[in-house]
Amino acid sequence: MKHWRALAVLGTAQFLMVLDTSVMNVSISQLVEDFDTEVTAIQAVITLYALVMAAFMLIGGRLGDILGRRRMFLTGMAVYGVGSAVTAVAPTLWVLTLGWSVIEGLGAAMVLPAMAALVAQSYRGRDRAVAYAVVGGLAGAGIAVGPLLGGWMTTYLTWRLVFAGEVLLVLAVLLCRRVIATPARAAKRPRLDGVGAALSAAGLGLGVLGVLQSSTWGWLEPRNPPFTILGFAPTLFVVGSGIAVLALFRGWERRREARASDPLVHLSLLGRPVLRAGLTTLLSQNLILLGLFFAIPLYLQVVQGFNAFQTGLRLLPVSATMLVTSLCGSSLGRKVGPRRVVRLALAIVAAAVVWLLATIDPVIDDAQFAGAMAVLGVGVGLLASQLGNIVQSGAGEEERSEAGGLQFTAQNLGSALGTALIGSILVGALAGAFTSQVADDPRLSPAAREQVGVRLEAGITFVSTGQVRSAAERAGLPPPEVDAVAESYASAQLDGLKAAILATGGVALASFLVTTHLPSAGAGRPPEPAPPYRSGRDDQTGGLTRDGITVAQGRFLWIMSLRAVPQR
Template sequence: MSETSGPSSPGAARAGPGAPAASRAVLPLAIAQFIMVLDSSVMSVSISQLVEEFDTTVSTIQLAITLYALVMAALMLTGGKLGDLFGRLRVFRIGLVIYAVGSLMTALAPTVMVLIVGWSFIEGAGAALVLPALAALVAGNYEGAGRARAYGIIGGVAGAGIAIGPLLGGWLTTAYSWRWVFAGEVVFVVIVLLLGSWIRDDEQRARFRLDGFGAVLSAVGLSLVVIGVLQSGTWGWVLPLQSPVTPFGLSLTPFMIGGGLAVLWAFFGWERRVAGRGRVPLLDVRNLRIPALRSGLVSLLAQNLVLLGIFFAVPLYLQVSQGMDAFQTGLRLLPTSIAMLLAAAVGARVGTRFGARTIVRTGLLTVAAACVLIVATVEPELATVPFAIGMALVGLGTGLLASQLGNIVQSAVPPEARSEAGGLQYTAQNLGSSLGTALIGSLMVAALATAVLDLIAADPDIEAAVADRATVQVASGIEYVPAADAEQALLDEGFPREQVDDLVDAYVEAQLIGVKLGLLACGAAALIALPATRRLPGREQGAEA
């Protein structure tokens, strides 16, 4: 385009892809990727301590988690374009510094509001600068099979961070404090910055005016969609549960998501208009016509939807039904981390032989099979060995996906569009994560409510008057809590002592049904994603890459 200039750094292209510095670039980039995904999973297992320490509510901490995902999703495309404007390595470093400032503020936070500002807003903004640049820098430092291996490592590390987070967070939270996680992230950021000379900055830096209006439209549209999805479990998808307003007697969720989609439609129209005027758009919508890019983005969304859905259902089962603490839960998830790292490394090496399409399809089928196996172990007593095998299969399948998808997205676009592709990549992943938690969570709650009412109605030992009272209680809201808590809540509500045991038995059995349906839904989502892989590169195309 007319606003684009040549390279801004005379030495940018001196080192070839095989130069020693480039060969080591994956280490600081992988550490950065690990940092970006670690604290979300840590925060999830530290909610109770945060509530106690800040004298706040669970909903407030969940708001902080929601805002973190929201800020990242809303700013990701803009962060990618800033990499094109100021240089990817420079923006990568600036993002890391911003992220470290947020981490330090979070580690020292005296109040929950300081925590929200430090973690949700400052760290979220830093991550939105780091991640698109990171994806583009991997592509800029490696080519061919080396690039596939590098993306396999990055993808495996990202997945391992999600899986290791509960273990590390559970241990630190139990033995010391959740604050040490965020303090440790500052140290890791310093290490990445010190190793930054290993990363080659060879992009074609461009001169153009940032599409500010497009940035606002994309941020607003994505924010509305993400808020709608994340709040669906509270507000209800269609019929209102705890919706703040009820337009036409319906939940706010469909209006929020619909409004977001309408704004995004306007965003795409605006971007076409900007490009038509010869200016640089925030998103070149022509790239979305590339079949491999579209398939890669859909597959990334599906990967995170399934993985985060599993990581919502399984810890719930382990902690609520099995009574495990955060550290014990993390140990049960460890097979996933190990298998994911190994599969990501192996998948990247065999991708050119079998083709990305075959590897991705194998990964999706493996995850679906893993979900079925784990469902078979969801019983009052945990079947330890089959469960561990199932979790390892989850890691195997998602590791195979991670080994291919980042490389597919970046290799599908020209070099000048790599930052933009990185923004799209991580936007798809954040949307997938949001959908995984919201969809699977709301499905499990609905299944719990339906199952417990059916079991109560079918139990001849439960009196009709008690069953009616239970129906009213369930209609007002039901959650997954330990059996002892459910028993105490029923007694506090004045239910007859002789009927409480039968009600709790029905509730415990309904919990298992809800978890099983949630896991089966994850497996179904993996199978539903299979048609989207049709346009991924095959063996011949993989060999050419």
């Protein structure tokens, strides 16, 4: 029993980080009300959390190599606990952003790479396979219970208690720190590439910031930006600046590699088609899922008026089928090949998006909606069962840490882009549809159209039709015109939601383009020049392997990666 105490501590940390992400999305409406803000502000908070993790995951992994994985794990848990405490008592939106998005995001970027390495270092043989399965199962449990627990707490108590409870769990983990063994230090510790770390974080931050602010600034035509550049909105210039900084990062890392210095990450890994295709598909998966889990709660809470617990109940089908399919899909991959499974998964996701579009009506059909969400979970679960194995099979044994860092970075970058890009499409389509509806409605007078136009120029956000009605009444419009404005906005809401959901389907279809480089049935190790792997039975991991990864490892890596899914 003593042998497994460390696993209990590490698994608790994994469960905690999966559960944490379950609160925000099912609590969007409550957060808007509590902080007297807008949906776009909560969108920014959610996006920033994923972005901080994406920007600092490679740095966190490298610091673990330098300072020691155990020390980094415990330090990260302490940072995470501080962030949870700040979030629990946050009096303003800015404090919430600091606590949840920044401090907790940094803590997670320190904990997750260290935790994965500690599991591998603490167990050998069959014990390691069991350890991966247990930690992966705890992650899956967090995914499944998160929407219900977060929704129930938000509806009947307060979402703040979830974060207060996290502080207690963090303290429990820290009190049990002695059960985590200190791994042997490497003979030569790498050095941190400070310039590379700064360039990567700045490049990712600028790129996602531009996409996030596009809903407020506009893409080309200025909507409500703080400044303009040559008469255009600054959005594309900010995104372009991010790309330029990432190009500098690429050059800097290659220069360090050429000089035999320690880079932040060996970018030569990205030259391997299998690994590159796996990372790209992973990014697409999280972009799709995070985009949908931003748009769908808005439909359930703002349009349908459901509370957080009712929203969590309606998200349960996707969580349940995703968990079951991700556990069972690895055997299918061994029979027909990862490429076919990934393509099947993308087709199922696209079909689920079409089904979801058919359910976006003024009155929800719960049976149809549950069916569409269950199918979506099947598609994402099949992706999850393959992509971790694919990414790791593109790296040698000594490169697994870096490949894992790239994996976490890709998934969190996809999460940040999903919330930012899909949210931007939603708001942009809402504004366009509302403008068109108002212009074509014969019930509205020219004066009413002008008032609506002035408000649209000042910016639009996703609110309830009741709030729009109240605003129209305060503007002094007569009752028939108030009804006309409210009905136009209600119709535009559905159009915006459909445009956002349709965009995720487009991403799923576009992802087919990179699947040609994924391994097919019967493929051995990847064709790129990676170090050879043993086949058959691996005495280090226990269990049958494919490309050096056990089935249990593959399941663990990708159930763990789903912690970023906002079943919140």
